[in-house]
Amino acid sequence: MAQCQPLISRLVASSVTAAAQAGKIIRDILNQGELNIIDKGKNDLQTEADRSAQKCIIESLSRQYPDVTIIGEEGSSRCEVPSDWIVTDMDQDVLNLKLPKELENISAKDICVWVDPLDGTSEFTQGLVDHVTVLVGVAIGSRAIGGVIHQPFYNNNSSLGRTLWGIVGSGIGGFTPISPIEGKRIITTTRSHSNKIVQKALDAMEPDEIIRVGGAGHKVMLLLEGKAHAYVFASSGCKRWDTCAPEAVLKSAGGNLTDLYGELYSYDANTNYQNTKGVIATAPGQQHSWYISRIPESVKQDI
Known part of the structure; x- marks a missing residue:
């Protein structure tokens, strides 16, 4: 059947x-x-x-x-x-x-x-x-x-x-999305690939807390579990196989994942594997455009 x-x-x-x-x-x-x-x-x-x-x-x-x-x-x-x-x-x-x-x-x-x-x-x-x-x-x-x-x-x-x-x-x-806590802004980001540019983008978000963990899949799971409001990675360090599945699951639940300009990555077979313009993902219910607007132009130019 x-x-x-x-x-x-x-x-x-x-x-x-x-x-x-x-x-x-x-x-x-x-x-x-x-x-x-x-x-x-x-x-x-x-x-x-x-x-x-x-x-x-x-x-x-x-x-x-x-x-x-x-x-x-x-x-x-x-x-x-x-x-x-x-x-x-x-x-x-x-x-x-x-x-x-x-x-x-x-x-x-x-x-x-x-x-x-x-x-x-x-x-x-x-x-x-x-x-x-x-x-x-x-x-x-x-x-x-x-x-x-x-x-x-x-x-x-x-x-x-x-x-x-x-x-x-x-x-x-396999899960039920949980809304992040109100009144705080919790950002998740890389644990092992940080640098001055990554930190500058994080600082621009004025977070109350930063959770540094490994893996794009794990970070998106934190968004779905209500443990973070956004995933911000101002670097070209991840690739299409890191973000295709997390993007689809997150969007299915009402969230979003784009590059730092708010544009979707392409996942056709002939595309470039590298996510050259960074990653911003937001939990369901979060205003994705706000996070995009906070990225300094200098950060976009540097990556």
């Missing part, structure tokens, strides 16, 4: 189960203690968990959707993987969701899936496992439409994960 559902429903439903399986692989590797860290460059690490989680997701999705373009942070080449890493079942809650008419008959050639198999690698290697997320974003043309954020170590638990998902214009699952 699942094959009767629209392609977007099936793809997001499959991404939910694949991300959860990738989360299990990440937990297993951490418990075994064999991280096998590779330094890819400045502040850019890769572990066995990154590589294995990506193999799981790309093989699981590619076998079911061979005509869909899939781009992964660790490269998109396919290879043999253990059979128990391949998942082909689909999340029933996603399949039951009613799509807007414009999403019902999408061609596979118009879809690009962006995969960050382990967002927050630096924190993962330092034992800050609650910062880690698995991200699978689904774009149609240039727009982020569907997203899955899986947190393998929910509440720092080594055996329990949770999955948040959303399809823009359709709904969300």
Whole structure:
């Protein structure tokens, strides 16, 4: 019966189960203690968990959707993987969701899936496992439409994960958004990639509190949980696979994610991977334009 559902429903439903399986692989590797860290460059690490989680997701999705373009942070080449890493079942809650008419008959050639198999690698290697997320974003043309954020170590638990998902214009699952506290302005930002420009943008927001954590997925989860009002990152340090899934989930819940100019990033397969104009994301109910207006022109020019 699942094959009767629209392609977007099936793809997001499959991404939910694949991300959860990738989360299990990440937990297993951490418990075994064999991280096998590779330094890819400045502040850019890769572990066995990154590589294995990506193999799981790309093989699981590619076998079911061979005509869909899939781009992964660790490269998109396919290879043999253990059979128990391949998942082909689909999340029933996603399949039951009613799509807007414009999403019902999408061609596979118009879809690009962006995969960050382990967002927050630096924190993962330092034992800050609650910062880690698995991200699978689904774009149609240039727009982020569907997203899955899986947190393998929910509440720092080594055996329990949770999955948040959303399809823009359709709904969300795995969580209930909570409004941030009124009367304060709490900003979340990078933990490990800060500099004078990043700090200048934060100061312009006049925050009451700054929460510095790893991973774009984790930061957007803080917005959805009502723990922060906005995510501000005045740097070109993140990429499309960092923001596609978080943007889709956040927009599905009523929030927003753009560059520092208030423009949406493009997620088509031929786009530049680098988010060269920074990131601002706001929780549902927040006035996104206010945060955009606070960014100094000097910051925009510097990044």
